[in-house]
Amino acid sequence: MPEPKTILELRDVHARAGDAEILKGIDLTLRGGEVHAIMGPNGSGKSTLANVLAGRPTVEVTKGQVLFEGNDLTALAPEERARAGIFLAFQYPVEIPGVANMYFLKAALNALRSARGEDELDAIDFLSLAREKMNLVEMDEKLMSRSVNEGFSGGEKKRNEILQMAILEPRLAILDETDSGLDIDALRIVASGVNALRGPDRAMLVITHYQRLLDYIVPDYVHVLSEGRIVHSGGKELALELEKKGYGWLEVEPEPAAAQ
Amino acid sequence: MAESTDPILEQLTQREYQYGFVTDIETDTIPPGLNEDVVRLISAKKEEPEWLLEWRLKALQRFFEMLEAETEPTWAAVDYPKIDYQDIIYYSAPKQQLQLESLDQVDPELIRTYEKLGISLTEQKRLSGVAVDAVFDSVSVATTFKGELEKKGVLFCSFSEAVKEYPELIQKYLGSVVPYSDNFFACLNSAVFSDGSFAYVPKGVRCPMELSTYFRINSAGTGQFERTLIVAEEGAYVSYLEGCTAPQRDENQLHAAVVELVALDDAEIKYSTVQNWYPGDENGVGGIYNFVTKRGACRGKRSKISWTQVETGSAITWKYPSCILQGDDSVGEFYSVAMTNHRQQADTGTKMIHIGKNTTSTIVSKGISAGRGQQSYRGLVRMGPKAENARNHSQCDSLLLGDQCGAHTFPYLEVKNPSATVEHEATTSKIGEDQLFYCRQRGLSEEDAVSMIVNGFCKEVLRELPMEFAVEAQNLLGLSLEGAVG
Numbered sequence: 001m002p003e004p005k006t007i008l009e010l011r012d013v014h015a016r017a018g019d020a021e022i023l024k025g026i027d028l029t030l031r032g033g034e035v036h037a038i039m040g041p042n043g044s045g046k047s048t049l050a051n052v053l054a055g056r057p058t059v060e061v062t063k064g065q066v067l068f069e070g071n072d073l074t075a076l077a078p079e080e081r082a083r084a085g086i087f088l089a090f091q092y093p094v095e096i097p098g099v100a101n102m103y104f105l106k107a108a109l110n111a112l113r114s115a116r117g118e119d120e121l122d123a124i125d126f127l128s129l130a131r132e133k134m135n136l137v138e139m140d141e142k143l144m145s146r147s148v149n150e151g152f153s154g155g156e157k158k159r160n161e162i163l164q165m166a167i168l169e170p171r172l173a174i175l176d177e178t179d180s181g182l183d184i185d186a187l188r189i190v191a192s193g194v195n196a197l198r199g200p201d202r203a204m205l206v207i208t209h210y211q212r213l214l215d216y217i218v219p220d221y222v223h224v225l226s227e228g229r230i231v232h233s234g235g236k237e238l239a240l241e242l243e244k245k246g247y248g249w250l251e252v253e254p255e256p257a258a259a260q
Numbered sequence: 261m262a263e264s265t266d267p268i269l270e271q272l273t274q275r276e277y278q279y280g281f282v283t284d285i286e287t288d289t290i291p292p293g294l295n296e297d298v299v300r301l302i303s304a305k306k307e308e309p310e311w312l313l314e315w316r317l318k319a320l321q322r323f324f325e326m327l328e329a330e331t332e333p334t335w336a337a338v339d340y341p342k343i344d345y346q347d348i349i350y351y352s353a354p355k356q357q358l359q360l361e362s363l364d365q366v367d368p369e370l371i372r373t374y375e376k377l378g379i380s381l382t383e384q385k386r387l388s389g390v391a392v393d394a395v396f397d398s399v400s401v402a403t404t405f406k407g408e409l410e411k412k413g414v415l416f417c418s419f420s421e422a423v424k425e426y427p428e429l430i431q432k433y434l435g436s437v438v439p440y441s442d443n444f445f446a447c448l449n450s451a452v453f454s455d456g457s458f459a460y461v462p463k464g465v466r467c468p469m470e471l472s473t474y475f476r477i478n479s480a481g482t483g484q485f486e487r488t489l490i491v492a493e494e495g496a497y498v499s500y501l502e503g504c505t506a507p508q509r510d511e512n513q514l515h516a517a518v519v520e521l522v523a524l525d526d527a528e529i530k531y532s533t534v535q536n537w538y539p540g541d542e543n544g545v546g547g548i549y550n551f552v553t554k555r556g557a558c559r560g561k562r563s564k565i566s567w568t569q570v571e572t573g574s575a576i577t578w579k580y581p582s583c584i585l586q587g588d589d590s591v592g593e594f595y596s597v598a599m600t601n602h603r604q605q606a607d608t609g610t611k612m613i614h615i616g617k618n619t620t621s622t623i624v625s626k627g628i629s630a631g632r633g634q635q636s637y638r639g640l641v642r643m644g645p646k647a648e649n650a651r652n653h654s655q656c657d658s659l660l661l662g663d664q665c666g667a668h669t670f671p672y673l674e675v676k677n678p679s680a681t682v683e684h685e686a687t688t689s690k691i692g693e694d695q696l697f698y699c700r701q702r703g704l705s706e707e708d709a710v711s712m713i714v715n716g717f718c719k720e721v722l723r724e725l726p727m728e729f730a731v732e733a734q735n736l737l738g739l740s741l742e743g744a745v746g
Contacts, residue, residue, distance in 0.1 A: 054701050058693065078700035087701075094698045098716025107712065108702035115703070147716065164702065 004031040006070070007172050007203040008053070013064035015052045021062070022048040024228035030172070030203035037214055037239060038207045040225035041247045046207045047091060049225070050176040053205070054088040055081050068172065082108075083115035087170035089161040091177040096148040101160065104148045105130065109167055133166040137193040155186030162193040173197070174205045179213035191216030211243035289352040289482070294345050296320060299451050302351050306420045306454075309427055312434075319440035319450035332444050336607035337636040337668060338576050340512070340549065348514060349482040350452045414467050414498075415460040419487050422458035429460060433491055437520035437557045437584070445516040445578075446553040449485045453518070456486035461496035461527075470726050472501040483514040490520070492527035494560065499530040499726055512540075512575060517552045525560030525587065530568070532725050537573035542631070544603030547575025554581035555611075558590035558619075566593040567610065568724040575604060580638065582611035585619035585650075592621040595721040600633025600665070609639035609670075614647040614680065623654040626718045629665035636668040643680035650680040658688040659717050661710070 008030040015023040022045045030036055040046050051059040052066065055078040066073045073081055096104065109129075110120040121129065134141065137159040149157050158178055165173055175194065179187055194217050198204065206217055214222070214236065222238040223230045226247065232238065290301060299320050303313040326332070327345065409416050415426060423430050440450035457473040473488070492498055515537060521529050531554075540547025550573075556565035567581040583592030594610035612621035625637045641652045658667035669686050691713055699709035715722065 054697075056697050077706075078697060079703050079705050082701050082703040090698065090701075092694075094692070094694050096695060096699070096713060096716055098719035099712055104699075104702075104712070107704060107708070108699075111703035111705070111708070168702070 004033050004200065006031050007068070008205075009065075009067040011065040011067070013052065013066060014062045015048060015059055016062055017048055017051075017059050022059075022228055023052065025064070026228075026230060028223065028230065030205065032171075032203060033198070033200040034221065035198065035204045035206060035217065035219045037217075037219035037222045037236075038205060038225055039209070039211075039222060039239065039242060039247075042209065044225045045228045046209075046225055047176055048228075050088055050091075050174050050205075050207055053081075053172070053174055054078055054086060079111070082168075083112050085171035087165050087168055087173045089158075089165055089173065089175045089178050091180060093149045093152075093157045093161055095150045095152075097150055099148050100145055101148050102127075102130065102144040105144075105164060105167060108164065112168060129167065130163075133163055136166050136196055137162050138189050139163050154181035155183065155190075158182055158186065158190050159193070162190055162197075166193065166197060169197075171201060172203050172205070174207065175217075176207045177209060178206070179208055179210060187213065188216060211239045214239045289349055292347050292349045294320075294348070294350060294452070298350050302452060302454060305351070305353075306423065308423055311431060312423060315435065315440060316451050319447050320452075322441045323444070323447040323451055326444050326447060333578075336578050336638070337634065337670075338578060338605040338607050340576055340605075343514060343549070345448070350485070351454055352482040353454070409467070409469075412465055412468055413462040414465060415458065416471050417458055419453070419456040419458050419489065422489075426458075426460070429491065430458070430489070433489055433520065433522055434487075435520075437522060437555050438518050438553050443553060445551040446518050449487060449516050449518045449553070452483075453485045453487040456488045456517070457490075457502075458488070459490045459498060459500060461492045461498045463493040464495045465493075466496070467498040470499050470501055472503070474503050483516065485515075486517045488517070488519040489522075490529055490531070491522045492524065492529050492563075494524045495526045496524075497528045499532070501532045501534070501726060503534045503536070512547060512549055514549045514551070515574075517554075519552070519554040519581075521556035521565055523556065523558050523560060523563035523565050523590075526562045527560060528564040528566075529556060530566045530726075531556070531581070533567075533569040533571070534725075535569065535571045535573050535577070538575075539573045539604050540575040540602065542602045544575065544632075547604070548573065549576045549578075550574035551576075551578045554579065555584065556582070556592070557584045558587050558592060558616075560590070561587040561616075562589045562591075563587050564591040564593070566591075566595070566724070568593075568595040568721065569597070569608075570718075570721070570725070571596070571598040571606060571608060574606075577604075577606040577608050579608045580610055582613065583621060584613045584615065585621065585647075586615045587619075588616040589618045590616055591619070593724075594621075594623045594625070594639075595724045596625045597628070597718045597721045598626070598635055598637075599628045600630070600635045602631040602633065604631075604633045604635075606633075606635040607638055608635070609637045611640040611642070612652055613640075613642050613644070614650040614652070615644045616650075617646065617648040618650065619647055620651045621653075623652070623656070624720050625654075625656045626721055627656070627658040627667050628661070628714060628717070629658070629667050630661035631665060633665045634668075635666070636670060638670045638672075640672040640674070641682055641684075642674040643677050643682065645676045647677045648679050650677065652680075652682045654682075654684045656684075656686040657717070658686075659714065660688065660690045 006029060010026050010028040013023055013026040014021065026049065038046055038049065048059055052061060055076060061074045068084060068086065106126045113120055139159050143156060149160060152160065178190060182190060206219060219236050222234055222236060224232040296317065299316050303316055406416060438446050440447055459471050461467050490498065490500055521531060523529050537548035537550055538546065558565050565583050569581060571577050581594060585592050592612050596608065598606045598608050600606050609625065610623055623639055627635050627637055629635055637656045639654060641654065643650050654671065656669050660667060667688055671684050673682050675682055691710065695713055696706065696709050699712065700706060
């Protein structure tokens with residue numbers, strides 16, 4: 001069997017947000033079909049890592065390489081990355097008043113399709129696609145005519161993110177604390193939606209603070225992020241160990257002042 | 261999000277004004293200057309009756325008094341050099357016969373101009389079922405669908421024509437809502453107005469199509485002073501649209517129009533504007549001074565007047581479409597989107613004057629500022645002593661793009677009846693970095709994202725526009741604002 005294709009490769013990535021250096025040398029490789037979990041305490045750099053991959057303008061890569069299917073991403077705008085096949089499910093999906101959810105999704109899909117040289121979907125074709133995918137996350141059709149995320153419950157927002165992912169079919173999906181603010185039923189629905197999207201051509205990076213999500217989305221690898229570095233990597237059992245022992249036993253010593 | 265050096269931003273905010281061309285057409289133009297002879301000349305060219313000339317001359321006299329007393333209004337939050345009223349051309353018209361039997365007689369150059377503006381009169385005539393009156397510089401050049409409207413008893417023609425054909429209606433209603441002495445600019449207009457549109461919908465008639473006037477300033481150095489009068493008799497309904505563009509010039513040009521609406525018992529007038537006069541360049545050179553008086557009188561019981569405006573153009577906008585709610589149970593509405601980019605200034609809002617019982621008014625104002633644009637919402641809600649159970653709801657939202665623009669809200673409330681209810685809500689927000697990033701992460705370009713967010717912000721107003729204009733307005737907002745985020 002041929003080795004699965006490398007989708008994402010990070011080489012010694014350093015990044016800053018504002019004046020603070022948050023990521024201090026990340027090495028990470030994701031291949032097709034793999035699900036990697038990034039765990040770590042608050043402030044360890046998890047969300048910054050997600051933003052680095054998606055190209056958020058407020059985050060700057062100061063050193064290292066971010067390779068997506070072999071191409072360096074660092075110079076690309078967020079929309080160019082999205083069109084290349086990178087999707088970020090946001091921890092806090094934003095509200096866009098006055099813009100219907102259905103309209104937004106259709107515009108997004110068509111932006112991706114035209115970037116790939118495909119025909120744009122018309123309203124009817126889009127609707128049947130959307131309906132099919134809505135079943136995945138048990139999404140109420142009423143939410144499609146409402147403004148994007150406006151007045152949605154926490155669970156509805158997260159389901160909406162997974163619905164978008166299902167429709168946009170990325171090759172790299174980053175889930176940033178998708179479990180935060182979800183009750184157990186919503187968590188199960190969201191997780192089953194994510195699991196349905198696992199496939200040999202797609203890699204996923206699941207960022208979470210808690211083990212709980214990983215009971216439902218079982219990762220192939222677990223990495224522990226602490227103070228901007230991956231301090232430990234292992235299989236799915238590492239998550240259980242973290243659940244029992246907490247993060248304390250893994251944490252690296254505070255950086256020596258000599259580093260300056 | 262200090263991204264003012266963003267190349268996309270620069271590229272887009274420097275996008276050129278699409279309608280900045282000049283039409284090479286022979287015009288009949290008088291020299292600049294304002295005096296009694298000019299007014300007499302305009303009146304003579306229009307072959308006006310004596311009473312109208314006298315009305316103009318009274319207005320001129322009053323205007324000179326105001327000029328002398330230096331009562332040009334200065335309360336608006338706009339800043340511009342003193343206007344020399346003797347340096348303006350008060351009459352300019354395409355040089356050809358004014359009486360046109362059909363579009364075939366219109367100068368082909370003029371037709372091409374309207375086609376460039378996206379309003380092919382012939383196409384409009386055939387396809388869209390919108391009756392169009394086109395006003396080029398100072399005169400009306402073509403009105404479509406006239407015959408068909410006449411079958412229903414609807415009168416729709418240029419103002420000059422109406423003066424000749426229906427003098428009794430003009431005499432009855434002209435100045436009845438905005439008297440010649442109303443304010444500085446209305447007074448100037450009353451003295452020198454050259455054309456405009458007139459619409460009259462008789463009792464019980466629902467006007468079978470949208471009526472539309474397209475205003476175009478072409479000649480240099482001219483002022484445009486048009487006058488619009490719309491009368492809806494008992495139980496009548498009419499929806500009227502106006503659009504405006506002007507060439508790109510380094511000088512400022514004055515546009516001082518007056519619009520009067522009269523709605524009798526159970527009548528409804530819906531008046532929509534998409535204003536895209538040349539706004540000046542990114543340094544604030546050139547552009548139209550748009551100083552306009554628009555007022556509707558809900559004279560009859562249960563009458564309704566609804567103003568919808570999308571203001572994206574002009575260097576300076578000074579405009580307060582208002583409703584006088586005189587009839588019991590009458591309804592006034594004002595839906596506005598105003599956009600200022602670069603160095604544009606807008607001071608706009610409305611006046612809702614509640615006189616009758618159970619009168620209601622709704623104000624929805626959406627202001628968008630980008631670049632160094634400055635804008636103010638200025639609105640008066642007056643509940644008169646007899647306005648039992650009158651109600652008003654006002655909502656003023658401002659959206660800021662970047663940190664060099666400004667938004668201001670000046671609500672004035674005068675409540676003289678204890679049973680009246682007045683509500684005012686105001687919000688100011690910025691397009692968030694998080695909103696933009698979210699959209700871009702889904703594959704939308706920055707400019708599409710801004711356009712989408714702005715259109716969402718304005719949705720409550722845009723949905724009030726007739727279909728034909730809603731699309732145009734959305735595109736216009738997108739064009740004027742794309743990428744204007746700092």
